[in-house]
Amino acid sequence: MLYICIVGLVGNGIVIYLLCFCIKRNPFTMCILNLAVADFGVLLILNLSVILILTDIENEHGFTFLQWFALFMYTASQLLLIAISIDRCASVLFPIWYRCHRPRQLSTTVCALLWVLSFLTSGSTAILQHFGASWTVYYTFTAGSVVFFPLVITSTMILLFKVFCKAQPRQRGRVLTIVLVTLLFYLIFAFPMNAIYTLNYFADDKHVHLEMYADxxxxxxSCVNPLIYFLVGRKEMSQQRQTLKVLLQRAFQEEEAQIEEQKPGNKTTSI
Known part of the structure; x- marks a missing residue:
């Protein structure tokens, strides 16, 4: 787990650096940047927790803070991924509105609100836990299972239908592929975590080893997303060495083209 965290920190760190300083951001990559920051935070806290366990450092207040911060970042990551999936579904179901009438600052506003919501949710959980309500942590994951997963499954089914039943092979854009694969991996990895914490909430005996598997x-x-971006951005059948910047730019160039179509003076052919 320690080695996986280090690899994930490097991958998300590269994505954050490139999107902040090397690649022009657009509404979609703004969401990707926030998701990478949340995943980086989750991995950093998990990494610190593993180090504390391996070094036998006993600090109750330190572990409590790390638990709160991990919950804060993990909740933000889930909410941001749901926002990205809903955004892609809107672009698929309402393409003309999305390209012509979608507010330009919508992504920035939504990301800011989701960070605030995550902070309030995890903060209230930490306060209640401080006063002896240890069940609040399990309740958070139970609520996530009830609310988050139906939204993710619905979004995944809509995008799958669009990609494999409606779109021609040449119309299956990289951005749509990135979101679809990310959602599938989220269901594979995040479902066991929420399910385990939900089962522990209702169980008489808490299974610590299962919670370690959930972590x-x-x-x-949190590690897999940067790998998805770079693999999707890789040019097919290309033997040339490509920089990570080029791979990331190619992965999101479809969205960049849509932004150009929205600019005043450019004619759109979507109608």
């Missing part, structure tokens, strides 16, 4: 799933879920 490993969360670690893998």
């Amino acid at each position: 490993l799933c969360a670690c893998l879920n």
